[in-house]
Amino acid sequence: MTSLLTRVKSKMSIFAHRKARGILDGEYGSVFRGRSLDFDDLRAYVPGDEVRDIDWKASARHGSPLIKRYVAVRRQTLMLIADTGRNMAAGSRDGEPKKDIAVMALGVMAYLAHRHGDVVGLVCGDAFGSRTIPAKAGEAHLERLLQEVHSRASLDSGPSRLEEQLRHVARTVKGRNLLFVVADELAADPGLEQVLRRLRAQHEILWLTIRDAHLAGAGPAEDAFSVVDASPLPSRIAESSGVAAAYATATAGRDAGRHAMLRSVGISEGRVANSQEVMTELFALLERHRRAG
Structure with a gap:
């Protein structure tokens, strides 16, 4: 079995040649500074x-x-929150599988926590339920978490509904932790906002959105389909400039609504379209969160 954590560490090493890894480590360490000490x-x-x-x-x-x-408290807890429903089996804005980007982002944060002596846990799932892997230390444990996300996110998974995982966290995760949420382009929703306000009162929260594929970039018409119900996308729709423009407008409105919702509850959001953007965007996300605090 290919080691997902090894792949993550390799990409982190490449990034470290362009930007000092110590800076990224420092940004991670600053998240809890003055709050949980x-x-x-x-x-x-x-x-x-x-x-x-x-x-x-x-x-x-x-x-x-x-x-x-x-x-400093000797050990903090990082809880990874991941959507492993069917939406994560789709392609991203740049065509890369969303679950591969999710594994990269989760792996980077988990490895940063490991380097700081923190423990890492996972909550993942779909609309039908959530699974928790308790927080522990060690690289073998991190590999298990990443393999769990990678194997669960497939076209055979249930529908995506991240609100289910967040409510599960609100019910079961005790103490003050750092929650790192990886999701697709969710729309703002009163129920989602309610549970986020509840979680934000107890935890530090970082949010990373993986960008959806463009309608025009969905691929050849015979290959385009919805991951929700496997229905095909007719070529006349996929190739229609009018439909593409309307889709872009709706997407922009959804993004603005989600960003406003997250900002209103004090959560910093990052956005990525491929795994190559993960390191740079996580650095920026940690810095924004520190400055906002």
Whole structure:
């Protein structure tokens, strides 16, 4: 069996030649900084310190800025949340299978957590139910998680409904964790927003969207079909510029609605169309999340 984690690590090594891996490690480590750490003491502010770490009340009493210092909790928990329904068996914006992009993204985050001494778990599934693999350490465990996602996302899977996995997390995952969600281009929905608000009150959440294929880029008409019900896409529809324009407009509206929903609940979103974009977009996503905090 091909090692998915080895493939992920190889791509990370290539990326490290162009951008220092330490920067990406630092961005991952900053996600929990000042949030899930135990308070230690106060010290004088020095240029370069994070403004958000200033204890304003103590500073007012002291007469000069004081910074809160924290003792790091030795081990954090990263929970990977993945849609493994039929939607993830489809092609992405650039034609690559969505599940391959998902495995790359999940693998990068999981390996970053492993390098920081954190434990990693997984919740995946479809509209019919969710499966949880408890958080553990070790590369063999990470490989198991990636193989689980890769093998479950197929045309034989149930319909995709990520809200089911998120509600499962809300019911079963205790404590304060970092949730990394990988999904396709979902539409904003009141039920989805409700469960996200509940989760965001307890956890840190990062969201990565894998872009859907263009209607015009679905491939030869005889090969184009819907992963939802396997129905073919007639060539006159696939080749219609009017239908393609309407589809693009609807897609833009769906994207705007989802982005607004995520922003309203305090969740940073990244978007990728292929696995080559994963490293750069994750770096940007972690940085946006840190700045927003």
